[in-house]
Amino acid sequence: MELLDPTSEAMPEGRQPLPRLSQIDGAVIGLLDISKPKGNVFLDRIEALLNEQGAITKRFRKPTFTRVAPDALRQEIAGSCDAVLEALAD
Amino acid sequence: MTEITLVVKQSCETCTLIEPIIRQIAEHFNLRVICQDTQDFPAGLPVEFDASLEQSYRLRIEVVPTLIIQKDGIETSRIFGWDVAAWEALLGIQFKSDLPKFRPGCGSKTHDPGMQERLAAQFSGHMLSARRLNFENVDDIEIGYDQGWSDGLPVVPPTAERVMRMLAGTRRQPDEIIGIVPPDFAPCSVEKIAINAVLAGCRPEYLPVVIAAVEAVLEDQFCMHGLLATTYFSGPMVIVNGPISRAIGMNSGGNALGQGNRANATIGRALQLIIRNVGGGRPGGVDRSALGNPGKYTFCFSEDETNSCWESLAVEKGFSSEESTVTVFAADGMQGLVDQKSRDPESLCRSFAAGLRVIGHPKMVQGSDAFLVVSPEHERIFRDAQWNKQQVKDRLLDLLMIPGEELIQGAGGIAEGLPEKLRSAVLCKFREGGLNIVRAGGRAGLFSAIIAGWGASGSTGSVPVTRQIQS
Numbered sequence A: 001m002e003l004l005d006p007t008s009e010a011m012p013e014g015r016q017p018l019p020r021l022s023q024i025d026g027a028v029i030g031l032l033d034i035s036k037p038k039g040n041v042f043l044d045r046i047e048a049l050l051n052e053q054g055a056i057t058k059r060f061r062k063p064t065f066t067r068v069a070p071d072a073l074r075q076e077i078a079g080s081c082d083a084v085l086e087a088l089a090d
Numbered sequence B: 001m002t003e004i005t006l007v008v009k010q011s012c013e014t015c016t017l018i019e020p021i022i023r024q025i026a027e028h029f030n031l032r033v034i035c036q037d038t039q040d041f042p043a044g045l046p047v048e049f050d051a052s053l054e055q056s057y058r059l060r061i062e063v064v065p066t067l068i069i070q071k072d073g074i075e076t077s078r079i080f081g082w083d084v085a086a087w088e089a090l091l092g093i094q095f096k097s098d099l100p101k102f103r104p105g106c107g108s109k110t111h112d113p114g115m116q117e118r119l120a121a122q123f124s125g126h127m128l129s130a131r132r133l134n135f136e137n138v139d140d141i142e143i144g145y146d147q148g149w150s151d152g153l154p155v156v157p158p159t160a161e162r163v164m165r166m167l168a169g170t171r172r173q174p175d176e177i178i179g180i181v182p183p184d185f186a187p188c189s190v191e192k193i194a195i196n197a198v199l200a201g202c203r204p205e206y207l208p209v210v211i212a213a214v215e216a217v218l219e220d221q222f223c224m225h226g227l228l229a230t231t232y233f234s235g236p237m238v239i240v241n242g243p244i245s246r247a248i249g250m251n252s253g254g255n256a257l258g259q260g261n262r263a264n265a266t267i268g269r270a271l272q273l274i275i276r277n278v279g280g281g282r283p284g285g286v287d288r289s290a291l292g293n294p295g296k297y298t299f300c301f302s303e304d305e306t307n308s309c310w311e312s313l314a315v316e317k318g319f320s321s322e323e324s325t326v327t328v329f330a331a332d333g334m335q336g337l338v339d340q341k342s343r344d345p346e347s348l349c350r351s352f353a354a355g356l357r358v359i360g361h362p363k364m365v366q367g368s369d370a371f372l373v374v375s376p377e378h379e380r381i382f383r384d385a386q387w388n389k390q391q392v393k394d395r396l397l398d399l400l401m402i403p404g405e406e407l408i409q410g411a412g413g414i415a416e417g418l419p420e421k422l423r424s425a426v427l428c429k430f431r432e433g434g435l436n437i438v439r440a441g442g443r444a445g446l447f448s449a450i451i452a453g454w455g456a457s458g459s460t461g462s463v464p465v466t467r468q469i470q471s
Helices: A039-052 A071-080 B013-017 B019-028 B054-058 B084-091 B115-123 B140-146 B160-167 B190-200 B204-217 B224-229 B243-247 B262-277 B345-357 B376-384 B389-399
Strands: A002-004 A028-033 A056-061 A083-087 B002-008 B031-035 B066-071 B074-080 B132-134 B177-181 B186-189 B235-241 B300-302 B325-338 B370-374 B401-403 B426-428 B435-439 B447-453 B465-468
Touching (some): A028 A071, B066 B084, B204 B235, B204 B262
Antiparallel strands (some): B325 B465, B401 B426
8 A cells, every 4th residue: 555644754854962071161051041931040040150260151031931942042052062951950 | 739628427328328429529520539437339430438436637627528628738618428519519510419418417427425525635635745655454543542643532534535635625725834743842734733633533624624723723822732731631622603603513502612513522632632733742751731631632612603693702802603613722631510599690600700710719809701601591582681791790809809808728627729918909800801601502591601721821831822724
């Protein structure tokens, strides 16, 4: 029996993760709040812990948790940070 | 150069009747005779036996006999059936015969039941670009499960014939891209929609509704990506308005929100299957719903416009009652609302408001939108009092202004709630434009329904979207 494929026919592209940071001290870590309630509470604590270890932190925020981050925001994070932490909270 | 082609079949009485005429034409012209059912008719003439029916299909023959005149490869005229005056005029000759002057023809074999789509798949299959997958020695119903195409219920195997038949339901080209489907951001063609409509069990005439529903959910303000990914209950619900809802036999009456109507059942299902198969959105994958709701199999109905005293949802949204539309809404399941005692609008509005007050949570405000589906017996109370839909909405929104002290955390012994600082505020349950009313349901029963929406409505999440349906 011959059938037509109802899917997108797309195959996920295999990607290697970037190498882990060798040290936190001096690294620029982005902290992305997705705009869920109390995401800021979680990130405040993470930021304090990272700063204690010498990281430079930058805070970012998605306009709403229901949509993917705008391109400009993603580009800004990618261009200015060595790593990013995304906070999911409720 | 003039070319004359005649398409016949021996089993057609009119074709056999005019056999002597065919011979006379062949004496005057270089006649090409195509016979659909034998190589021996008409006897004594060279005949192309169209066993595969490819020639008849390509010539779009509907009736035999059909006589076609072409000049330099371009068709200039055709007649079908037997009409001596018309044939003589077309060919410019006088026939020597005492045949009846007129006989209707017979149906072309290309129009036998199921044949058009079989021929379309065979000879117009190049219009289809989807990957073809071959399966051997498997139960065709199990394929949908094995391949992950199913929502849990059996799917109709999408053969090329069925897909071609489905595509006949729209004038739009199979390769037209309708939009980008989340979560995989996959381009979605009319063909992919048709394939999934086959899976869902749609008839071809439903396809324009499915396409419009896909267009609507892919509008940015509907936020399909977030709706799919949310832990909330919701999924896309479709309300159909306008003439097409009646033309395709949708149910807006008894059991409108329930089972038993093919259009209601399969249009909503097709939309969900497109999100699943084209977009890659599956439960346990990007679909993270904690509980989901039964409407995520399918949730589609039409508004009863013909019996309503109110303007329809589509008219409220700026369309005319002669235009057909879909409205998509990020919906949870439905909650029944029973009021068998109210006989005036004020009392009934108070009942409705009490039911609407609790959606999501009795203390949740400005979160979910809602559709109130008013049944005929409830609508009659407003009709008798001459209340239009807007008056009902206005009164409900008045009744749904809630004191902050009832909404704050801890009120009623419930930790859930709004911050203490809102204690003295008075807040409306719904955001502006968040409460919608449609009329549907059977004639008996003082029952209406509340369909609550996703907890993230408006610019934070999803806004209902109405789109016109194109044929």
